[in-house]
Amino acid sequence: MYRWLDERLNLERFKKKYLSKVFPVHPTFFFGEIALFSFVILVLTGIYLLFSYVPSSEIVTVGGKKMPASYYSILLINKQPLGLIIRYVHHWAAHLMIAALILHMARVFFTGSFKKPREINWLVGMILFTLAILAGFTGYSLPFDALSVVATGIGYEIANSIPYVGNAIANFFFNGHFPASGSLPRLFMYHVVLLPALLSATIGLHMLIMIKQKHTQPAKNKEIVGPDKILGIPLYPQQISLMLFVFLSTTALLFFMASLLPVHNVEYFGPPTLQTPMVKPDWYLLWIYGIIKLIPGSWNIPLSATASIDPEVIGGVIAPGIILTIIALAPFFYKNDEFVNHLEPVSKRPIGTSLGVAFIVLFIVLSFTGYQAELNIPIWVCRIYTVVLPIIAFVITYLIIKKPFRS
Numbered sequence: 001m002y003r004w005l006d007e008r009l010n011l012e013r014f015k016k017k018y019l020s021k022v023f024p025v026h027p028t029f030f031f032g033e034i035a036l037f038s039f040v041i042l043v044l045t046g047i048y049l050l051f052s053y054v055p056s057s058e059i060v061t062v063g064g065k066k067m068p069a070s071y072y073s074i075l076l077i078n079k080q081p082l083g084l085i086i087r088y089v090h091h092w093a094a095h096l097m098i099a100a101l102i103l104h105m106a107r108v109f110f111t112g113s114f115k116k117p118r119e120i121n122w123l124v125g126m127i128l129f130t131l132a133i134l135a136g137f138t139g140y141s142l143p144f145d146a147l148s149v150v151a152t153g154i155g156y157e158i159a160n161s162i163p164y165v166g167n168a169i170a171n172f173f174f175n176g177h178f179p180a181s182g183s184l185p186r187l188f189m190y191h192v193v194l195l196p197a198l199l200s201a202t203i204g205l206h207m208l209i210m211i212k213q214k215h216t217q218p219a220k221n222k223e224i225v226g227p228d229k230i231l232g233i234p235l236y237p238q239q240i241s242l243m244l245f246v247f248l249s250t251t252a253l254l255f256f257m258a259s260l261l262p263v264h265n266v267e268y269f270g271p272p273t274l275q276t277p278m279v280k281p282d283w284y285l286l287w288i289y290g291i292i293k294l295i296p297g298s299w300n301i302p303l304s305a306t307a308s309i310d311p312e313v314i315g316g317v318i319a320p321g322i323i324l325t326i327i328a329l330a331p332f333f334y335k336n337d338e339f340v341n342h343l344e345p346v347s348k349r350p351i352g353t354s355l356g357v358a359f360i361v362l363f364i365v366l367s368f369t370g371y372q373a374e375l376n377i378p379i380w381v382c383r384i385y386t387v388v389l390p391i392i393a394f395v396i397t398y399l400i401i402k403k404p405f406r407s
Ligand code: HEM
Pocket: 028, 029, 030, 031, 032, 033, 035, 036, 039, 101, 104, 105, 108, 113, 114, 118, 121, 122, 123, 124, 125, 126, 128, 129, 132, 203, 206, 210, 214, 215, 216
């Protein structure tokens, strides 16, 4: 059979050219793969859910109760033999993908793998990160229960409050004033067509660039095989077996989480009502909510008689935009004189590493600020923490990795 196919498709050439490619190995290289496999599981479980989900906010009457058709379709999915577990796996896969992405970014950053020649792939990665967050946000709206309508409405209001262009952008994105009757089908289209297509194409580009530039290697490889050779395992059969192992482990973990950890219970929140439930964004958006809380209500910059930059725009758009832009530009803060093809020790970039740790602490403090009322911490204390804790983190990290303190 193999010979028959080889004669026609020249499989031997393909095998020599691609399947024998060597991949360096390091445990932290698995974060990118976990993000990739979480995405694959999201697509597979999403296809299952598509068989029964109804993307319509039209009101239907079931047993005398009125509810959106989408909400009712989720209740029906929950009752199917596999419906609930597949919904939960889909939910946890979204969280795992974003968590793995954050760890993957941290790995790339703290090992210097974002520097020359990998600046382009870092920027492509930032696009992937934004697309993944948008996919999570649009997915949140789909059950159309009280919680998701309020949470999605907050997104609409933030976009709407951008001066001059905000109303047009918000009405285009949400297909009218959310929750207009056309909003849910539009958000559904983003979630199941546009964003997965963009994610697939961008992941493809990310992988192509990675293969073209070759993966960075553990630093010790340089001493063993020299600076220009790659030490690792061939794609077939070792690397593929490892990838299969990571894929199966990710799937097992997600089923385990889905069996033990309940998710967004649509029946608990019920169909949308006039009462607004207490809504907090998911953990990966909590830092933006924290910034909105920190911005004083008096920060209102008038632009004209009808337009102003209000605290919501400063906290929800401008400040997160600045933070993400700084992260995206990280490779360009370094002098591009040498190629980095081996993982760099953190001591090589004391300032960059300390800034990275300061940013992580900033994200953690901002996320806790999202729970400031529940934690009973006055907002002025949170403002002090937001400035002081990242600075302390920077100084401590810098002192630890600077030479005189290392043994
Ligand atoms: C859906 C999103 C993403 C997927 C599926 C993905 C997947 C991967 C995989 C499988 C690798 C090779 C293995 C590894 O180094 O972990 C890789 C490498 C890389 N990724 Fe990502 N990634 C994503 C997002 C990102 C983000 C958000 C960034 C940074 C902003 C990024 C930057 C990089 C860089 C620079 C490399 C090359 C690293 C090296 O050669 O050491 N990626 N990615």
